[in-house]
Amino acid sequence: MRITLLNGTPADARYKNFELFVEKLAIYLDKDRHTVTNLKLRNMDIKYCTGCFGCWVKNPGECLIADDSRTVRREAINCDLLVFASPIIMGFTSAILKKTMDKMIPLVHPYIEIVEKECHHRKRYDKYPSVGLILDKPTDNRADDEDIAITRRIFERLSLNLRSTLRLVAFDQTPIEEVINEINHI
Amino acid sequence: MKLTIFNGSPRGKGSNTKILMDHFCKGFDAAAAEVNTAENNLKVNVAYLVHTDKMEEFMELFEESDKIILAFPLYTDCIPGIVKFFIEQLEPLCGRENNPDMGFVVQSGFPEAVHSRAVEKYLEKLTGRLGCKYLGTVIKGGVEGIQVQPPRMTQKLFGSFYRLGFHFGKTGAFDETIVRELVKWERLPGWALVLFRLLALTGIANMYWNTQLKKNDAFDRRSSKPYQGLF
Numbered sequence: 142m143r144i145t146l147l148n149g150t151p152a153d154a155r156y157k158n159f160e161l162f163v164e165k166l167a168i169y170l171d172k173d174r175h176t177v178t179n180l181k182l183r184n185m186d187i188k189y190c191t192g193c194f195g196c197w198v199k200n201p202g203e204c205l206i207a208d209d210s211r212t213v214r215r216e217a218i219n220c221d222l223l224v225f226a227s228p229i230i231m232g233f234t235s236a237i238l239k240k241t242m243d244k245m246i247p248l249v250h251p252y253i254e255i256v257e258k259e260c261h262h263r264k265r266y267d268k269y270p271s272v273g274l275i276l277d278k279p280t281d282n283r284a285d286d287e288d289i290a291i292t293r294r295i296f297e298r299l300s301l302n303l304r305s306t307l308r309l310v311a312f313d314q315t316p317i318e319e320v321i322n323e324i325n326h327i
Numbered sequence: 328m329k330l331t332i333f334n335g336s337p338r339g340k341g342s343n344t345k346i347l348m349d350h351f352c353k354g355f356d357a358a359a360a361e362v363n364t365a366e367n368n369l370k371v372n373v374a375y376l377v378h379t380d381k382m383e384e385f386m387e388l389f390e391e392s393d394k395i396i397l398a399f400p401l402y403t404d405c406i407p408g409i410v411k412f413f414i415e416q417l418e419p420l421c422g423r424e425n426n427p428d429m430g431f432v433v434q435s436g437f438p439e440a441v442h443s444r445a446v447e448k449y450l451e452k453l454t455g456r457l458g459c460k461y462l463g464t465v466i467k468g469g470v471e472g473i474q475v476q477p478p479r480m481t482q483k484l485f486g487s488f489y490r491l492g493f494h495f496g497k498t499g500a501f502d503e504t505i506v507r508e509l510v511k512w513e514r515l516p517g518w519a520l521v522l523f524r525l526l527a528l529t530g531i532a533n534m535y536w537n538t539q540l541k542k543n544d545a546f547d548r549r550s551s552k553p554y555q556g557l558f
Binding site: 189190191192193194197198199200201202203214215218219230231232233235236239240241242243245246248250251252253254255258259260265266267287288291294295297298299302 | 336337338342379400402403404405406407408409411412414415417418437438439441442445446448449452453456514515520523524527532533536539540542543545548549550551552553554555556557
């Protein structure tokens, strides 16, 4: 399976263990039977979405800003499993990851259609990857189960917008073999 | 009461969020004109979070306000990246004494409120984390077209935001009746789903996008797949 890992960990000592977990997971998955592209977002030049909709009405399918989000989109649409990874900061994944999520809209079409009795954007591509989410379970009261439930719900919505399903939610406390096993069953 | 509106739209002063909040501010100012005295001074400030280099200034504004309204467009059924960046700057203020009361305005292009419910939960939890009193979340869908719609189509919406602002000026809270009216549809009713499918068949449903695509000479490329099969 082709796996793209979007690692949204900020450069902060508090999140070092989380990042180690994500790095280790990437290496183990790659050693297993998968092809892993591990993108460390904080080292990439990704500009904020400006809401110009140029990716829908001027240069359909592509962001007008020539930044590294082009690599992210290329790797995201051509994989089987797209994994978002971030520690929980102020109740949600990092701003680094969020701005990258915003830059996914060129992957869908501006037209609206009815999906599950709701308005959603039409697919631009024939196939979209399954979605995975890796979070931390902080021991320092930084996040609780409610934060995790809210974050999970927002990623279920993001997956639906990408016309896909959230198939994996894992934590840095989970034994790595269990996470790999879960991924192997997707 | 000192109110600060943080406009979280990446479009900044060109945003639909600004248009809605301008009407809110007009209502707020009208209330201020009625009640302002020496000891009861109503004032509203607006800050644009798109200026991500001004975070220190924004934090000061946050600290010295009595009320905050964070208004933004829905991005991936959540807050835009710039808003998350701003919220992360507020981390040191968690649990500070006398943090301002905080309310939210979430606007989106989707006609139904259901898209905004997940982030609403996030926003409520955020106020608890900061130790701010939660003033509620105004959810308004179907906003994307307001800059091209004729005044008769936007009159009611703008009037609602004016009244929302007026009430906020008088009471420091959102008027629950107006908040409920603005939601209009939690989910699309059956007849609207049928109607939408018909409009989609005729192309009317996508007229807004087609007009812009044609204007940019991009209509023929509207479904292009620049990353298809690159591996």
